[in-house]
Amino acid sequence: MLRYTIRRVLGLIPILIGISIFVFLFVHLIPGDPARLVAGQDATVKDVQLVRERLGLDKPIPLQYLTYMDNLLHGNLGISLKTQQPVIHLIAERFMPTFWLSFFSLAWALAAGLLIGVVSATKRNKWQDYSGMFLAVSGLSLPSFWLGLMAIQLFAVDLGLLPTGGLDSWTSYILPSFTLGTGIAAVIARFTRSALMDVLKEDYIRTGHAKGLPRSRIVWGHALKNAMIPVVTMTGMQFGFLLGGSVVVETVFSWPGLGRLLIDSISYRDYTVIQAEILLFSLEFLLINLIVDIIYGFLNPQIRYD
Amino acid sequence: MGQPLLEVSHLQTTFFDGKQALNAVDDVSFTIHEGETVGLVGESGCGKSVTSLSIMRLLSSGGKIMNGSIHFNGQNLLALSEKEMRNIRGNEIAMVFQEPMTSLNPVYKIGKQIDEAIIYHNKVTKKEARQRTIETLKNVGIPRAEEIVREYPFQLSGGMRQRVMIAMAMVCKPKLLIADEPTTALDVTIQAQILDLMRELNKKNGTAILLITHDLGVVAEMCERVIVMYCGKVVEETDVQSLFAHPHHPYTQGLLASTPKLGEHAERLGSIKGNVPSLNHLPKGCRFAPRCPKAMAICREQVPALEALDDGGLCRCFLYQAKKAR
């Protein structure tokens, strides 16, 4: 298990370097002079020159990259062009709301997705299966921003049960988590169904029946524990969808999180913040997939005992 | 010979494939007595496994028992509710399957998989169940049973896994053990060990065994009586001595001719021409007729009945019915 984990972590290093290069080049790929971007449109030629020297933009690109990496490793993500605050502070105060939003979305997605997937697989080709799968393909096709707006209209405006947006109390989490998790719930449901149907064909399921175990115990215990191995891997990959979706959902619900910060920064052309956010989102995605790989190892005794 | 334990009569099991209805088991009757070991023999696809799964009422989807009755200890299994049937499975009738590699759940520890069977059938604590598990594992010849219970199936060899499967089947002391090709997937040396183990359990606990196999060598070693099946029908039933001494049905003769005998150096092993016909292309008349070296005109027209022979056996063949009529 330890060897397996170390191998996974080491495997991430080239990808991490690749990501840092892409993100570093981000500012240089924007058409125009980066120093001009930082100094602002009204700055004099002299000011621009000063900024260029201060940020080391006159140095060769590889050297700039090393400086960037050095700063990065010391937790220096640069200064926001708009607020002049360190980017790391801006991100730190937005981090937790997004983290909990993702967490609750995933919890809802797993609960709904697993339930629908298991029911569909065990009631194969019966009306429960068809209804579940129709629900799932619909969930997959719903634009999350529209679902969010309709949920606000129904539960916040018409019924007055929940807040329309912002983050004031735990009730603020309900609608955004529901909106963000629905698409992933649909993917999990479809995937769980097919994984579970494969497992239910296995010989050890017959052994379970021959032992005289009740069907519920066989499905929710023996079968699901095996089916969870591929489902967990797939859920990790869907996490990227969740991070991307959070940008949209946070905009709909005026959520004080990282996603809305990204969109705001784009409209202010606050490139250092955009750059840091893209880096953060991909690191988060990689980290989640690493955790998923480790959970996979735990679920699969063959790897755990390696 | 003890009391009748299992009485299968006129069993018909049908698989529905689209609009087709295929009789995988067709009017099969036989009896197993307490403590007896009976072999069920035939080539693959002849309905042996479906017969055993019908007794357990564990057919794969699409299969239905259409007709007949299965009495176990005087109780008709086919009249029981699913819940009552669950109390029989693993408790009174247990089963061992052909594939030890895939028949154990890969993500559960050995101990848990056996404990489960005890806990569902008996009012015992987890601790008591575990004790009995270890005891049973020792009885089936597993060394270090206390450690094995904490291991996963992939850590064991095929022979060990089959021992675990047998322990799992025996742990509730069933009256009948159905073993479906229990040694086919194993090495020859391991095969002998597993057969010894089953014979020992039969002697010690008085467990009756229905042994399903295509290997007549295994039958000779283990069984008292033999039922030969072909295309879903019983074609011959007799005690093991007469089967080897003078097999009646041409199919049985063919099977015997294709089995190597110990001590005899056969120049060439015999074989039965052709293949088992698929259930949707069954021939008219006797189902074995197209492959039978002794087929007569009547065999291709009419289906022979299963009739008693002079030596007490049963045979489904016009050859003997013609003799008797004369």
Next chain:
Amino acid sequence: MATEKQIETMEWAGTSPLPARKSPFSRFMKKLIRQRLAFVSGIGIIGLIIIAIIGPSIIPYKITTVDYQYVLQGPSARHWLGTDPYGRDLFSRIIAGTRISLSVGFFSVLAGAAAGTFLGLLAGFYGKWVDSIIMRICDILFAFPGMILAIGIVAILGPGIMNVVIAVSIFNIPSFARIVRSSTLSARAALFVEAERSIGAKNRRLIWRHIFPETISTIIVYFTMRIGTAILAAASLSFLGLGAQPPSPEWGAMLSSGRDYLDTSPFVTLFPGLAIFFTVLVFNLFGDGLRDVLDPKIKD
């Protein structure tokens, strides 16, 4: 002993294929969902394509006609789906938006699929360092969550519908490359390629005449399945203000401009959203059906 009753047995999903009894309701549902649904969604796609082609010339109102007498009117005989905050006819605008969403979805996946297929064929056919380089780049692209990658690209290129097409096609490249690579590997392993090579066929001929045709059904299935996602992603970007800009009748942009009037005039957001939902739904359903028919590997 012979009775007509059927005995219920414990079913496990073993080898034999079909279940026996069915209620009339589930039989009806089965037909509806399994065969009819893919068929109906195929017709729906053809319908959408026709609307996209002839729609703009048959709509009752010009999409830019501002009418301040009819601002935010509910659905009526005059305006079937009501009017937007500028008094423009929503029905006409939604019809006109079909062309935008369909072409954005189609062309972004087409570009991504073309580039991805090309890279996948190269990686799978040549193997070795070509394969390593292409797959490492794909790994890195995969490490960025799709929407974040698209947002980053739009942040570089600036907002606009063309840049959205570019962004969405880039995030489609690595998944096509991976899929095509793996079917290329299995096609290459097949004997006939070895045989052709031994009679001296050129690599380029091998790839296009023998390997590409083997991968085509996988590509078609995946292509169809990705279009729905691409339409959804493009609409999301437009909703965020990064894609099509007002007064374009792009559905996501329309929805975004209607959200300020949600409490008084929900239909301004309701109808464009329904249009996105049904368009994506028919593509997803058709993709599912196509997968079941063309790619038996994924068939359940």
